[in-house]
Amino acid sequence: MNQPAYQKIDIEKKVLSENDRIAARLREALGDAGTLALNFIGSPGAGKTAFLERTLERLPMHTRAAVLTGDIQTENDAIRLQRYGYPVRQITTGGCCHLDARMVENHLDGWPAKGLELLFIENVGNLVCPTSYDLGEDAKVVVLSVTEGEDKPLKYPGIFRKAELMILNKIDLLPHVPFKAELARENARRIHPEIEIIDTSCTTGAGFDRWLQWLAARAERKRAEAMMALATHPV
Amino acid sequence: MNQPAYQKIDIEKKVLSENDRIAARLREALGDAGTLALNFIGSPGAGKTAFLERTLERLPMHTRAAVLTGDIQTENDAIRLQRYGYPVRQITTGGCCHLDARMVENHLDGWPAKGLELLFIENVGNLVCPTSYDLGEDAKVVVLSVTEGEDKPLKYPGIFRKAELMILNKIDLLPHVPFKAELARENARRIHPEIEIIDTSCTTGAGFDRWLQWLAARAERKRAEAMMALATHPV
Numbered sequence: 001m002n003q004p005a006y007q008k009i010d011i012e013k014k015v016l017s018e019n020d021r022i023a024a025r026l027r028e029a030l031g032d033a034g035t036l037a038l039n040f041i042g043s044p045g046a047g048k049t050a051f052l053e054r055t056l057e058r059l060p061m062h063t064r065a066a067v068l069t070g071d072i073q074t075e076n077d078a079i080r081l082q083r084y085g086y087p088v089r090q091i092t093t094g095g096c097c098h099l100d101a102r103m104v105e106n107h108l109d110g111w112p113a114k115g116l117e118l119l120f121i122e123n124v125g126n127l128v129c130p131t132s133y134d135l136g137e138d139a140k141v142v143v144l145s146v147t148e149g150e151d152k153p154l155k156y157p158g159i160f161r162k163a164e165l166m167i168l169n170k171i172d173l174l175p176h177v178p179f180k181a182e183l184a185r186e187n188a189r190r191i192h193p194e195i196e197i198i199d200t201s202c203t204t205g206a207g208f209d210r211w212l213q214w215l216a217a218r219a220e221r222k223r224a225e226a227m228m229a230l231a232t233h234p235v
Numbered sequence: 236m237n238q239p240a241y242q243k244i245d246i247e248k249k250v251l252s253e254n255d256r257i258a259a260r261l262r263e264a265l266g267d268a269g270t271l272a273l274n275f276i277g278s279p280g281a282g283k284t285a286f287l288e289r290t291l292e293r294l295p296m297h298t299r300a301a302v303l304t305g306d307i308q309t310e311n312d313a314i315r316l317q318r319y320g321y322p323v324r325q326i327t328t329g330g331c332c333h334l335d336a337r338m339v340e341n342h343l344d345g346w347p348a349k350g351l352e353l354l355f356i357e358n359v360g361n362l363v364c365p366t367s368y369d370l371g372e373d374a375k376v377v378v379l380s381v382t383e384g385e386d387k388p389l390k391y392p393g394i395f396r397k398a399e400l401m402i403l404n405k406i407d408l409l410p411h412v413p414f415k416a417e418l419a420r421e422n423a424r425r426i427h428p429e430i431e432i433i434d435t436s437c438t439t440g441a442g443f444d445r446w447l448q449w450l451a452a453r454a455e456r457k458r459a460e461a462m463m464a465l466a467t468h469p470v
Contacts, residue, residue: 073389076390097332158307
């Protein structure tokens, strides 16, 4: 019975390399446009949608931002996010436990990607499977909430290793839960010493000034890179 | 490029049917022994391990119980659970996002399964992938915490459809979060009208009397079934 297992690995490699091919194409298109794309990954209930709601609410006027939000079922998150006046599309995976690059590419179709400064991609709620699928993003952002355990970075090292930024969310609940925030940060840095960490609360707004500064700086760098590329390799 | 996708489905079917074959063998062995096996599924941080800790702490003396606990990495949960004096084994999946029947079978090896009344299986923290893998259990139990959204049953219908019991956990946090518990219960019943629901808090102990009654009744029924089978089909 070894054959199916070997074949499975082989097919998974093919699926992943096909995904990487599409992700590279996406990354190039987003790079040309100077669009900063962030891939948000976290458990169901970590607060990814609420975090994006507060972010959209506080973006500087006239920011050209858009959101793709992934779920197994329902359009609930898109409905929540559409209230802020930015273009939002739901990706309903219908059972699939992660987004892949083709889903993202298909759902960007017809959007004026050239004009976007920020593309937020909210992955399916899952700390495991989304980690393996490159979506052409500039950075993965892992969202961990203080109602989960401090040892999550050790238990799910893949995403903490790949994420550039960790959002430690729901810090308003710290007085009510036994979560040791400093230990969680230490665990994240044990897995990924360079990971950046911002503590936030979507209820009180704590940490959003810092997050919006991070976002503005990262978007500025992306635009500068796009201009530099245009200058050295004019179309 | 359709070929890999078709092949993938084909291989997935083979993997799942191989899993079903092992799960059926496990179910038969557990049935003969009269062991009630429960498969706990929930997001990372839903409180599965804390729930099992409080359960082990409150089991009647001399209950013959054992725990298998799954994680991608670390033996943290087994270490936590071993304090209660019951046999506990960690299944470290090393990247795999779910437990499968073979992992369970391998980790039961050498245990006196004949003597067990209760086998608790804590799956990898993930609301999606574990749903597809039968572990030979009598029932799946989904653990949802009030720090997640009320719409989780609609977004992740698979597990709520398959679970016999939903544990609505961390209810001590209800005063501090915007979670509408009645709406969460309604959503679960929309997906699965017969699902049983018990509200619990591992901090205050609320709901554990009801849960332990449920567990005792379910274990009693399992033992009665095993005796009945023995009476009608003597070995």
